Amino acid sequence: MNRGNKILKVENIDKNINNKQILQIRKYSVIKGKFNFIIGANGSGKTSLLNILSMIDNDYQGTIYYKGKIISKKERNCELRRRFSVIWQEPYLYRGNVYHNIALPLKLRGFNKKIIHKKVKNISQKIEIDDLLEQSVYTLSGGERQKVSIARALVTEPEILFVDEATTNLDEESINFFNSHFADLVTEEMTVVMVSHDRRQIKELADRIAYLKKGKILSSQAREEFDFSQLGAGICSSIEEIV
Ligand SMILES: Nc1ncnc2c1ncn2[C@@H]1O[C@H](COP(=O)(O)OP(=O)(O)OP(=O)(O)O)[C@@H](O)[C@H]1O
Numbered sequence: 001m002n003r004g005n006k007i008l009k010v011e012n013i014d015k016n017i018n019n020k021q022i023l024q025i026r027k028y029s030v031i032k033g034k035f036n037f038i039i040g041a042n043g044s045g046k047t048s049l050l051n052i053l054s055m056i057d058n059d060y061q062g063t064i065y066y067k068g069k070i071i072s073k074k075e076r077n078c079e080l081r082r083r084f085s086v087i088w089q090e091p092y093l094y095r096g097n098v099y100h101n102i103a104l105p106l107k108l109r110g111f112n113k114k115i116i117h118k119k120v121k122n123i124s125q126k127i128e129i130d131d132l133l134e135q136s137v138y139t140l141s142g143g144e145r146q147k148v149s150i151a152r153a154l155v156t157e158p159e160i161l162f163v164d165e166a167t168t169n170l171d172e173e174s175i176n177f178f179n180s181h182f183a184d185l186v187t188e189e190m191t192v193v194m195v196s197h198d199r200r201q202i203k204e205l206a207d208r209i210a211y212l213k214k215g216k217i218l219s220s221q222a223r224e225e226f227d228f229s230q231l232g233a234g235i236c237s238s239i240e241e242i243v
Contacts (some may be wrong), residue, residue, distance in 0.1 A: 006065075007032040007160065007191050010052055015048055022048050023060070023215040030160070035183075035192045035205045040212035046195040048162055049212065053193060054162045055081050082109065083177075085158035087166040091149035093137040098129065101137060102151045109156065123155045126185060128177070143170045150178075150185075157187055164196040167201065180206050184227035199231040 001139070008030040012106065015023040030036045030053065038046050053058035058073040071077060085105075093101050093165065099120060106116045124130040129147050146169060146193045152160060167175045179201050186192055196202055202209065210220040 002026060002048065005031050007067060008193075009065040009100060010053065011063045011065070013049075013060055015045075015057075015060040021215055023052070025049070025062070025215075025217050028210060028220060029156075030131060030191060030193055030232050031208055032191050034207035035194060037202055037206040037209045038195045038212060039197070039202065041211060045071075045215040046213040048215075050162055050164055050193065050195055054084055054086050054160075056086070058223070068152060082156075085153035085156060085160075085165065086162040087167050089154045089165040091145045093140075093145060093160040094159055095137070097134055097136055098124070098140070098148050099133040101148055102133075102155050105152060105156050119155050120151075122149045126153045127154075138189065139165055143174050146170055147174070154185055158190065160191045160193065161186060163192065163196075164197055165197060167196075167198060175201075202231060203228055 002003045006029040015027040064071045209226045211218045
C-alpha cells in the first residue's frame, strides 16, 4: 500500500465525552477507491469515528490527514466537506417532493437546471425510485425515504461516501437490491467508508475491514487477509459474537 492510496489518515485520536473515553485510535487509514468497512459491537465507537472522519465532529484530540495534508480543526473546511456525502441510518429529508430532495445538493453546487434534471433522473432510475419523483416526502414509506437519501448522497458523485448502517431499516428485498447494486452505484473513483452489521454486505462489498472494540482499532485488514468464515450468514446484532 503506497502513501498516495491513503485518502484519509487519522493519528492519535482521543475522544472523550463527560470523562468517558469514546475513542483511542493510534492509526487508521481510509484507502482511496475502496470499500472501507468499519465493524464492531454496539457502542464500540463506529459512528463516533465516522463523524470524525467525515469532519462533522471536530471536538477531539489528534490529527486527520486528507491526501497527506493536515486538516485544520479550527476551520469549517466547507470546500472539502462538499466533496463528501453521508448516508445515515435514520434518513432526514427536506420538505417538498422527492425530486426537490435529490436535486438540492446539485442546486447548492450551482449546476444548471438541465444537468440537474439529467442527474436526478439517472440516479433515481438506478435506485428504482423514478416513479416517486413527484411524491411528497411525507407520504413515503421508511424504506422509500432511505432510498431517497441514498440517491441524494450519490447524485453529487462524492469523492468519499460515508455510510452509517444505511440498510438496517430496509426490507429484505431492498437490502438484497443494495448489496448487489451498491458496487455499481458508486463510481470507480469514489471511496466508501461503511459502518455495517450486515454480514452479507461485509462479505459482498468489503475491500478492507477495520474491527473496532471499545473505541480501539483491534485490526484493519485487506479482504484477502480477513477470515470471512468467522462471519456466518445474516445480520448480526453484535459483531462481537462473530469476530
Ligand atoms: N453525546 C454522547 N454522550 C455520551 N456518550 C456518548 C455520546 N455519543 C456517543 N456516546 C457513547 O460513545 C460510545 C460510542 O458510541 P457510537 O455511537 O460511536 O457507537 P457505535 O459503535 O456506532 O454503536 P452502534 O452500533 O450501537 O450504533 C457509546 O458508549 C455511546 O454511549
